[in-house]
Amino acid sequence: MLAYRHAFHAGNHADVLKHLVLVQVLQYMNQKPRPYTLIDTHAGAGAYSLGSAEARKKGEAELGIHRVLAHKARHKPPEAVERYLELLQAFNPGGGLGRYPGSPEIARMLLREDDPLMLYELHPTDVESLARHQIDRRLTRVHRADGFAAPRAHLPPPSRRAVLVMDPSYETRGDYPKVLAAVRETLQRFPETVILVWYPQVQRVEAAELPRRLKSAIEALGKAGAGGKPLGWLHARLTVQAPDAQGFGLAGSGVFLVNPPWTLHEALKTSLPWLAAALAQTDTPSYVLDHRAV
Structure with a gap:
């Protein structure tokens, strides 16, 4: 399944949430x-x-990052939103917002020289683009391979610190169980991994059930954590538009993190309501923020 191209969706409201959280994790x-x-x-x-x-x-x-920038002109953003927008500005040194960085470029800007970056992509054209953008970074490896297999290739890492970012297209229902299986494998191999899973808010049972199934999975694997401690998690979801007349469309999206930074919950307490107002395409935008600290 190589039909999906993120170029059609870059900078949308789902990217805003996902990348704001990624910036917080990497910092x-x-x-x-x-x-x-x-x-x-x-x-x-x-x-x-x-x-x-x-x-x-x-x-x-226009309905994503540009709405955020317009809202910023009228309402001071929270600190986490500011950090994210500063990164976009650094990515566009000539001013304006002509280019949008995907997660690999955000990583390239924030990782230190000695932090390895492992990038997986199957689409042949996108792999070529990815390699061109990352050619100047010594510890980046670009793999044209199935990203769901990445945990067994790289975990546990020599430094005993790792972040796993997982945001498949979910074009088919098969992606949902693959995400769950990859999270389980990651925690079995290296329970200290910080995991960030993005998912779409669409009219599919699998999408609605994914956060609950992830919670159940990490509850079951909790004793695999260091010293037998339970694993912490955080779930954030942003709903900014209504489905179309047939009940379809991307109403919002969510992120589910395992072993999240302890600072992330506070950052999202102020950022999510601000983003909901900025990105709203409905009179009733909403957000969910739930977590278990350890």
Whole structure:
């Protein structure tokens, strides 16, 4: 299944939530000097032109990151939103927002020289783009391979610190059980891994059930944590638009983290309501924020 191209969706409301959280995770990981390995299972092309024919076809950035920037002009953003927007500005040094960074480019900007970056992508054109963007980074490896197999290839890492980012397209229902299986395998191999799973809020039972199934899985695997301690988790979801007349469409999206930074819950307490207001395409935007600290 190679039909999905993120170029059509770059900078949409789902990217805003996912990348704001990713920035928070990586900045937290950078507070300790020991290197960590970042594994991105579905890396895409790495970076996207918002002026391209693909991006303009659906105009999703206009309803995503551009709404955030317009809202910022009227309402001071929380600190976590500011950090995310500063990164976008650094990615566009000429001003404006002509390009949008995918998670591999966000990683390239934030990782230190000694932090390995493992990028997985199956689409042949996107793999080529990914390799071009990352060619100057010594510890980046681009793999044209199934990203769901990445945990067994790289965990546990030599430095005993790792972040796993998993955001498949979910074009088919088969992606949902694959995500769950990959999370289980990751925690069995290296329970200390910080895991970030993104998922779409769409009219599918599998999407609605995924957060609950992830919670159940980490409850069952909790004793695999260091010293037999339970594993912490955080779930955040942002709903900003209504489904269409047939009940379809991306109403919002969510992120589920295992072993989240202890600072993330506080950051999202202020960021989620601000983003809900900024991105709302309905009179009743909403958000969910739930977590278990350890």
